[in-house]
Amino acid sequence: MAMSTTPARPMRADARRNRDRLVSEARASFAAHGTDASLEDIARRAGVGIGTLYRHFPNRHALMNAVFQDALTDLLDRSRVLAHAEQPCAALVEWLGAIVAHAGEYRGLAQALMSASADETSALTSCHVPLRQAGERLLSRARTSGSVRADVSIDDLLRLTNAIALATEQAPADPALAGRLLRLALHGLKADPADPRPSSPLGG
Known part of the structure; x- marks a missing residue:
């Protein structure tokens, strides 16, 4: 069966804004509290739910990777x-x-x-x-x-x-x-x- 060549769909503008806010808040939280800072607090400060954070970053290391x-x-x-x-x-x-x-x-x-x-x-x-x-x-x-x-x-x-x-x-x-x-x-x-x-x- 041939593999699909359909390009990945671009991220919606609101999803991009959410991701950028999460990275920004994570950078500030990691600097202030260390890399074990609460992901729930990071999501709250970014104005999104924890589910949204996990949709963008499935685990803490994925979020750290984006921050750094x-x-x-x-x-x-x-x-x-x-x-x-x-x-x-x-x-x-x-x-x-x-x-x-x-x-x-x-x-x-x-x-x-x-x-x-x-x-x-x-x-x-x-x-x-x-x-x-x-x-x-x-x-x-x-x-x-x-x-x-x-x-x-x-x-x-x-x-x-x-x-x-x-x-x-x-x-x-x-x-x-x-x-x-x-x-x-x-x-x-x-x-x-x-x-x-x-x-x-x-x-x-």
Whole structure:
């Protein structure tokens, strides 16, 4: 039987307005209360019923995915700029720092991204996959330059950045903590006193 080639029907104007209001209210609620904010409250503030929210976003991760599309675009754009940086390893570290900063803006986002990385059915996978691809390109360039060990994987680095963002959620009074932890993790714990040169950020 031939498959239908009928294009998907465009969203009605009122449905589009409802969706946009839901995303806007979700962004504000996630920023104020974390990504576990009440979906019922988000729907109420958007002026719709919870059923309307679920018609647009079947689960919390689907709503989170819509909320974070702008931030994802910014991170991907930054990765493309950094792909031409003179120092590939420094470019990779800068990009990882940007991910930590983004994940730290919303309580619970780091944990959700960690869960999505292990669950291909999660709606957040559409955020994780392009981030992984962008990071792999930066990491590959740093490996080629000889500044990063060959056994470093982008999956491990993304887990590390999410873990750092998750850890800093517990210390909101110390805004510099995320940067310190990232530098510590990437430089390693043990310095070589016989070598006066600073170690490569990724231990290479």
